Amino acid sequence: MSFLTLEGVTASYGASQALFGIDLSVGEGEVVALMGRNGMGKSTTIKVICRLLKHSAGKVRFAGQDMSSLPAHKAARLGLGLVPEGRRCFTNLSVYENLYASARPGEWDFDKVHALFPRLGERSDQLAGSLSGGEQQMLAIGRALMTNPRLLILDEATEGLAPVVRQEIWASIATLKKTTGLSIIVVDKTISELRHVADKVVILERGETVWRGTIDGLSTDIKDQYLGV
């Protein structure tokens, strides 16, 4: 059964319409890759899911609830954990303080985050602003996990990172898939890495869902047409 469902979702920034019909579903424990070229509506879709932007038409349901009238903080409490594009760690807080700033009760705690990202555990007193880009990305993922979400959303989590660090982030996503029942949405362009973790792919083009299927079903034509690879 779908845990998150978007049906015919449209949304605008003021007078400028960005989403024209998004259809997307995520089952419990499923990893879904949200793909598409730059500016096609992936981050806007994430904002609608997290209620940071209201949709104007269509349906958004999460964990059995209609999300239409829910403010962002209530949506978060239902179990949405967002790792936003650009990480947005609290630079003047320590690693430990970042992790506990928005933590909610549940199985995730500092020790579990330390086990997933040993580098973070070793730097618990360091200010987030002095971490490397990769460490800040790990911290952003750790912070989202500390909210004990049921759906984790990773928006461009490997963007701009060195290959070795990207590998660490992909390994952590694979570990989460293997060892937790978390549902995950991954916004990323790296087909070779998504192949190891994604159960399903959804492609957006100009604010519409244009293709849904498995990663192995991505033909050369589809990749050429919608992903430019």
Ligand SMILES: Nc1ncnc2c1ncn2[C@@H]1O[C@H](COP(=O)(O)OP(=O)(O)OP(=O)(O)O)[C@@H](O)[C@H]1O
């Ligand atoms: N705050 C905003 N105000 C107005 N228009 C916006 C705003 N944010 C995004 N848009 C527009 O909405 C459309 C979809 O943008 P969005 O950021 O969702 O795309 P994306 O697929 O996430 O792109 P990228 O891969 O570059 O992050 C684009 O035309 C973009 O210019």
